[in-house]
Amino acid sequence: MKTKLLLGILFLTTICCSNPQPSNKSSSLPHHQGKIKITGAFALYPLAQQWISDYQKLNPNIEFDLQAIGSGNGLIEVLNRETDIAMISSQIPAEHDTTLWSTPVARLAVVPIISKKNPYLHKILKVGIKKDDLITLFLNQNKRTWGGIYGKSSEHPVNVYVRNDKSGATDVLANYLWANPADIVGIKVTGEIKMIESVKSDPLALGYCNLVYTYDLNNNKFFDEFCILPIDLNQNGVIDKREDFYHDFAKIQRAMVLGKYPCVLDRNLFIVTLGKPKTKEVVDFLKWVLTDGQKVVPQMGYIELRNSEIRYNLYYLLN
The missing domain is CATH 3.40.190.10 (Periplasmic binding protein-like II)
Known part of the structure; x- marks a missing residue:
């Protein structure tokens, strides 16, 4: 048990102390069909609005459908394949740990x-x-x-x-x-x-x-x-x-x-998908959210995550 714990700590330390290199993996993924639909928590809605506005200035051909419907309803939609990305503002139920892919993106009280x-x-x-x-x-x-x-x-x-x-x-x-x-x-x-x-x-x-x-x-x-x-x-x-x-x-x-x-x-706010993101446009957007998109987090009144936490989740998105 102690050996497994030590190996886990060493693995996390290696990832968190190094910067994940930009990956071209998304270029081999299929293209997204239609708008990227994002639904869920009112808590994340203002920040998601700003992210989409900024991202579309760089990528004007990418379209989004953003709806605030409540965190729990967003979870239901992503599980039912009715949305591409869910915004979740509470702890994700343990029974969905193996079904959902998630990353924290900010903190809010x-x-x-x-x-x-x-x-x-x-x-x-x-x-x-x-x-x-x-x-x-x-x-x-x-x-x-x-x-x-x-x-x-x-x-x-x-x-x-x-x-x-x-x-x-x-x-x-x-x-x-x-x-x-x-x-x-x-x-x-x-x-x-x-x-x-x-x-x-x-x-x-x-x-x-x-x-x-x-x-x-x-x-x-x-x-x-x-x-x-x-x-x-x-x-x-x-x-x-x-x-x-x-x-x-x-x-x-x-x-x-x-x-x-x-x-x-004062809790983490999450971006959640059904399994790991599978299309180039979704992966590229989430990569941007975890990098350049983090610059607007404090400007929008949210609390930033630790750099190590961001790097950790970026690594698992890109690898």
């Missing part, structure tokens, strides 16, 4: 969100919310009130919203709450945009979304009308200096890189 019209907003931003309270609110059908959580007498209910489109964000949140996705109860909405619109319009809302949907990259500011609900990580009843990074996008990204934000909520 899930964050709880509330309306800026919440009557307790000032107190909420000052003290945050404890994980225990999040568990109770998302998993308990016996509704609690905002006043009950923040020490004031009121009858303002917490209106919990939950995605019902097989979203990876729901899977990630449930994992953080030590629960199954089906255990999360609330008002059902379909898609990331509908979740955000619901939270914006409901002063008593509690929802969740992927971090990139909270920030306007064009104007370098958080979107109006809703905000991230700070998590009181040490559950001491106040957002300490170490936890006070939610008002600045660069700071919250930095906190996630340093592990100050719950690592369970």
Whole structure:
């Protein structure tokens, strides 16, 4: 057992410490018929849009069909051969390990969100919310009130919203709450945009979304009308200096890189195909995503993968 482990480590070290040489293997693959169809996670959709835009400037004859339908639905489509590439934003089920080929392409966190019209907003931003309270609110059908959580007498209910489109964000949140996705109860909405619109319009809302949907990259500011609900990580009843990074996008990204934000909520995003990619155009596109395409990952509000991780997956794509 020790010998096998040592050989595996040596093999990974050899790959990760060397740069895979560009391969001409794709030139011998059959050409793709029609558009390259990519479906799945809302989490990856903005980044995939940018990748396609940049890639088509270099390869104007390559056409794509990009659809955000939810991570779980993307997985179903790729297994049913209804899409060429699936965007997956949660852990790939173990039973599909031998069926699917996958590579991580970026990292992104899930964050709880509330309306800026919440009557307790000032107190909420000052003290945050404890994980225990999040568990109770998302998993308990016996509704609690905002006043009950923040020490004031009121009858303002917490209106919990939950995605019902097989979203990876729901899977990630449930994992953080030590629960199954089906255990999360609330008002059902379909898609990331509908979740955000619901939270914006409901002063008593509690929802969740992927971090990139909270920030306007064009104007370098958080979107109006809703905000991230700070998590009181040490559950001491106040957002300490170490936890006070939610008002600045660069700071919250930095906190996630340093592990100050719950690592369970900050996960890899995957590109998945049914078996190893089989056509020249798909292989060439994925090779570009793992090389030049990585340059836009931080610009789009995502967290970059380690270079060693990229080189490792690039090696297995090209060999």
